[in-house]
Amino acid sequence: MNAKNPRRFPEDFVWGSATASYQIEGAAAEDGRGPSIWDTFSHTPGKTLNGDTGDVACDHYHRLPEDLEHIAALGLDAYRFSIAWPRVQPGGSGSFNQKGIDFYSRLVDGLLERGIKPVATLYHWDLPQELEDAGGWPSRDTAYRFEEYAEQMARQLGDRIHLWTTLNEPWCSAYLGYASGVHAPGRTEPAAALAAVHHLNLGHGLAGRAIRSVLPGAQVSITLNLHVARPVDPSSVADVDAVRKIDALANRAFLGPLLDGRYPADLWEDTAHVTDWSFVRDGDTATIQIPLDVLGVNYYSTNLVRRWDGTGDPGAADGHGNAAGSPWVGASDVEFVRPPGPYTAMGWNIDASGMTELLVRIHREYPDLPQMVTENGAAFEDVVADDGSIHDPKRISYLHDHIDAVGAAMDDGADVRGYFAWSLMDNFEWSYGYDRRFGIIRVDYDTGQRTWKDSAYWYRDVIARGGLPAT
Numbered sequence: 001m002n003a004k005n006p007r008r009f010p011e012d013f014v015w016g017s018a019t020a021s022y023q024i025e026g027a028a029a030e031d032g033r034g035p036s037i038w039d040t041f042s043h044t045p046g047k048t049l050n051g052d053t054g055d056v057a058c059d060h061y062h063r064l065p066e067d068l069e070h071i072a073a074l075g076l077d078a079y080r081f082s083i084a085w086p087r088v089q090p091g092g093s094g095s096f097n098q099k100g101i102d103f104y105s106r107l108v109d110g111l112l113e114r115g116i117k118p119v120a121t122l123y124h125w126d127l128p129q130e131l132e133d134a135g136g137w138p139s140r141d142t143a144y145r146f147e148e149y150a151e152q153m154a155r156q157l158g159d160r161i162h163l164w165t166t167l168n169e170p171w172c173s174a175y176l177g178y179a180s181g182v183h184a185p186g187r188t189e190p191a192a193a194l195a196a197v198h199h200l201n202l203g204h205g206l207a208g209r210a211i212r213s214v215l216p217g218a219q220v221s222i223t224l225n226l227h228v229a230r231p232v233d234p235s236s237v238a239d240v241d242a243v244r245k246i247d248a249l250a251n252r253a254f255l256g257p258l259l260d261g262r263y264p265a266d267l268w269e270d271t272a273h274v275t276d277w278s279f280v281r282d283g284d285t286a287t288i289q290i291p292l293d294v295l296g297v298n299y300y301s302t303n304l305v306r307r308w309d310g311t312g313d314p315g316a317a318d319g320h321g322n323a324a325g326s327p328w329v330g331a332s333d334v335e336f337v338r339p340p341g342p343y344t345a346m347g348w349n350i351d352a353s354g355m356t357e358l359l360v361r362i363h364r365e366y367p368d369l370p371q372m373v374t375e376n377g378a379a380f381e382d383v384v385a386d387d388g389s390i391h392d393p394k395r396i397s398y399l400h401d402h403i404d405a406v407g408a409a410m411d412d413g414a415d416v417r418g419y420f421a422w423s424l425m426d427n428f429e430w431s432y433g434y435d436r437r438f439g440i441i442r443v444d445y446d447t448g449q450r451t452w453k454d455s456a457y458w459y460r461d462v463i464a465r466g467g468l469p470a471t
């Protein structure tokens, strides 16, 4: 690592860490929780590495008091968690489950008692199975069910929530869930994936409006995993056009309706052979374009693309094995090229400059929109030393460089309000099960024991200092 200057962040910059319900809670069949698409998917042979499931996960449901102490000891200003819809409304419609609601109430109160701001995500991929059986996100009805659930959560948790996030990464829900099928529910139907894109967007708008109808002062956001796509050959018209296609599918399919009140014309043209988009009804984009208090941005790595020359397997480097097909609906002439390393244990390239590029781009296109980095982090093969300590210098270096890159974007004018490290603790990494560890706190899956990695101590000091040390 080159010598670097220290960097300070504004006094009110929010330092946080993030998790998601299915990845940490466990207690999958307790206290009235209903099944989600991830229960079904992970219990289907061959869908996750080693057949891992979230049945127990980090057992956070039972270890809440202890985990609150870790959150407090880190000095986090905010903690980003998600609410398991099937825990609070087991069938996704109809009656609510008080025991499930009580769990999140205890979590939120526990945070507030410790002076930590609760940042709640309503949907981090665990759709109630009954709603999938009725059609899932490709079905318009799911958006209305989501609205109902959001309204009830606003009533139950009320003004105790500092920031509401409707959806986490609808790109993943739509394209990985319904096109490539590497995520639950594992469907491989390109047209359904585009319908899912729209109904997720619609669900966001309906939910945000419902939250504000209950809580007029509520802060409402959505979190996107925007893609930084770069052309293999910047002077090639074909490669630059490949970038445009990926940008439309990954970024503007969401930014357009959310912030411009319309879908990009090129997205509809590129996918015209897949769907006619007739599921978009009059008035929908106005519903989607509710005011956003902040845009949540998750950033991990960059993408390198070019026009496919017709040989090999386009899309094979999408980071998900691409076994069942490509998530890139309608972009079969785009090839993903493995970017230069170094790489994390996910095989994702490490490139902090993409963080700056992304935040600055959003700032240029939407100058008045505050942003928040709601996830950033890395999986590495952590080594536990004989004395039990866990030295993860690569994770520290990754976090350092990416926080520095956030600061660089702010120097360029981006209004970034906070940063959340992914993740508070090792957890169920979706298709990769427990094999990949993103935590700053290690979880021993046999005993449930939590142990701070060096990166946790380092991050605690960053928070206390309000910025990065010189290195």
Ligand code: GBH
Residues within 6 Å of the ligand: 020, 023, 168, 169, 172, 225, 298, 300, 301, 302, 303, 317, 318, 319, 320, 347, 348, 349, 375, 422, 429, 430, 438
């Ligand atoms: C997030 O998704 C999730 O919100 C979180 O639950 C999850 O645990 C965490 O990240 C870590 O995976 O092939 O190099 O282009 C991440 C979404 C989408 C990020 C696909 C990486 C592919 C990388 N991912 N993307 S690459």
